[in-house]
Amino acid sequence: MIYEADECILVSFFIFTAMKKIRIYHIPAFIEKIIVVVSFLLVAIGSFSENFGISALLEDILIVGGFVLLLLYQSRVWWFKNYVEWNKKQIYLKLGAGKGIKLKFATLNSCILQKELLLIKLKNGETISISIKEYNRSEVQKLQLLFMENIIDKL
The missing domain is CATH 2.30.29.30 (Pleckstrin-homology domain (PH domain)/Phosphotyrosine-binding domain (PTB))
Incomplete structure (x- = not known):
């Protein structure tokens, strides 16, 4: 099969664009440590909120926020x-x-x-x-x- 010049360019264009990007x-390692520490602090403050005088709604928000932060960071691989x-x-x-x-x-x-x-x-x-x-x-x-x-x- 003989291709015209335009067809060859079109075929090579599709081959080039089909390549996947990585x-x-x-x-840095300190980013992971910061996220873990912030998540731990949010959960700890939310769990022991009676000592800090925090409302029940804010307590729930802090606990859920700590777990969501950790979940989002760990789910980045998917x-x-x-x-x-x-x-x-x-x-x-x-x-x-x-x-x-x-x-x-x-x-x-x-x-x-x-x-x-x-x-x-x-x-x-x-x-x-x-x-x-x-x-x-x-x-x-x-x-x-x-x-x-x-x-x-x-x-």
């Missing part, structure tokens, strides 16, 4: 399909609709980018392979660079 977020979150100690990968993988950088040995696979080798000899054929190549390269920078820092 959302990469750097979340908001996106292709999601990577990292801090200086660990990385959480959720590529596709399946469940995610949490890896500590201290346990990683190397990261190899192949044509359709991202191979992550652990220090215990185990290898994790992630299919990357449906993802934007520049996003996968950013992910590999992120792995390599943090693996080198932990050596």
Whole structure:
């Protein structure tokens, strides 16, 4: 089958736009600690409101607010399909609709980018392979660079 020039451009446009984007977020460890502490304080103040002279309605709002804050923060992994979150100690990968993988950088040995696979080798000899054929190549390269920078820092 012979394609005209316009058809080739159209076909390559659809192939290019079909590539999935990976959302990469750097979340410092102190943010998680702040959210946990604020949630704990809201629940504690709401629970022991008799000591502070708080009304029953405000007590309920504080308790529910503390739990909702924690729930929203922990549910962020279900908001996106292709999601990577990292801090200086660990990385959480959720590529596709399946469940995610949490890896500590201290346990990683190397990261190899192949044509359709991202191979992550652990220090215990185990290898994790992630299919990357449906993802934007520049996003996968950013992910590999992120792995390599943090693996080198932990050596």
